[in-house]
Amino acid sequence: MTAALTVDHLTKSFGGRKAVDDVSFTLPEGAFLSVFGPNGAGKTTLLRMLATLSRPTEGTIEVGGISLKEEPDRARESIGLISHNPMLYPDLTAEENLLLYAKLYGVENPQKRVIELLDAVGLKHRRLDRVRTFSRGMTQRTSIARALINDPSLVLLDEPYSGLDPHAIEIFDELIESVRENRTFVMVSHDLDKGLALASHVLVLAKGRVVAFAEKGDLADDEFRALYRSTVGLGVA
Structure with a gap:
């Protein structure tokens, strides 16, 4: 079965700085990946490359087996982006x-x-x-x-809860749930609670590199929070 999203050795450099550094992961159809990390970790840069808004310096991205480098227009037909x-x-x-x-x-x-x-x-x-x-x-x-x-078969969410009041958040959650079937999601978030609640897979970035990637079922929430604190160096509420 073709993976819904394949990211292979993805790197994005700005001058001498690598905002995203050798990132690789694969998601099956229907997965919901929550991407966490501190400011400057490379989360938004990663999402911009997935959305075809920025070209990788190195590495490849495939959406449903379609290369974003070789067939960007065809790939865009399968991508939707929701952000602040x-x-x-x-x-x-x-x-x-x-x-x-x-x-x-x-x-x-x-x-x-x-x-x-x-x-x-x-x-x-x-x-x-x-x-x-x-x-x-x-x-x-x-x-x-x-x-x-x-x-779209792939929906990208960049801090979609930013600025929403509790009622709007509830409506947003219901809408996302109603369209989840047969779609794959990648969400960048600072909100561990919300991200973990939605996720089937989790990814932690720090200084552009992957420090954790796992199916949520392979890692209890408490274990993930401890890993997040120890690898990223941020406390959680």
Whole structure:
């Protein structure tokens, strides 16, 4: 069976500094990988390379067997990105934003797809309102719809809970759970509790290198927290 995501000896250098240093891991279809580490560990740089927003200095990435280096356009068809930056145009309506992305991806019957997704995130009734009038939680829900417009098999999440209130977090969790089937997720997070609750696999980065990678079932939460403290040097609440 082809792996959902294969990262092999991935390195990203900026001048003489390696932000990501020889990172390798493989995820099966349906996995949820939570990536932890202190500021400057290379988490966001790793995610940007997975999202095809940054090119590796060395190493390879394959999504469903498709090389991001050899076939980047084809690979992007299988990738969705959700982050604290919603990547929406504030002066366009929710519907206009999603239609724009649907057409960029060549989605068949884009109007139908847009309405389906806005309904799924509970915003069909606000589809004609400009995004700048939305709350942070509503904007993030629209961002989820945007990320799913191309029905991606790999969904990347970069600190998606940043700035959300507890109610918005609850809604966000329910939305992620509703779309988990047959998708693979990679989430960068500083929140150990949230990351561990969602994860099937965990990865810890420090100074750009992997210091831990395991299936969650192979490591009890307490063991993982102790490993995190000892390898990264950060306390946990």
